Amino acid sequence: MGHYCRICGRRRSNEKFSGKGHKTHVCKECARMPKEEREAIEQEDEIFGFLTQSHISAKNISRLEALAKSNNDTIVALATIVLEVGKVTPYKRQRLKILAQKRRDLLRKLDETGLIFAHY
Ligand SMILES: [Zn+2]
Structure with a gap:
């Protein structure tokens, strides 16, 4: 399943997103940028x-x-x-x-x- 990150453009597993990240479509890695x-x-x-x-x-x-x-x-x-x-x-x-x-x-x-x- 996973989730799409609008910054890196990758589909990543749900664990790669924080609660807020899910909503904003930004993975944890990109959120640290x-x-x-x-x-x-x-x-x-x-x-x-x-x-x-x-x-x-x-x-x-x-x-x-x-x-x-x-x-x-x-x-x-x-x-x-x-x-x-x-x-x-x-x-x-x-x-x-x-x-x-x-x-x-x-x-x-x-x-x-x-x-x-x-x-x-
Ligand atoms: Zn990302």
Whole structure:
């Protein structure tokens, strides 16, 4: 049976989770990670998640604006790219086609960072 950890992405046995960990889907091992490190992983997932949505909403845009001000350089870089994508082409449909026509620079960044994989 086991339980899924949303930080390390592993399915682990129930003993690997504390009571609180069960609820938050974080295994004991990942719970010991420094908070910033864990948050960065979660935020990275969040940013990739926006690209899987059919639409990047105004609420998502403000969240991305907040993430773009993170202390973590990777998060800043990823959030800035997705923020720009969300502004240029909020709808997933035809996104890559529109970017190829209007913003090849952004398309290249999506490719370089691996964010493009979230699209498919
Ligand atoms: Zn874990």
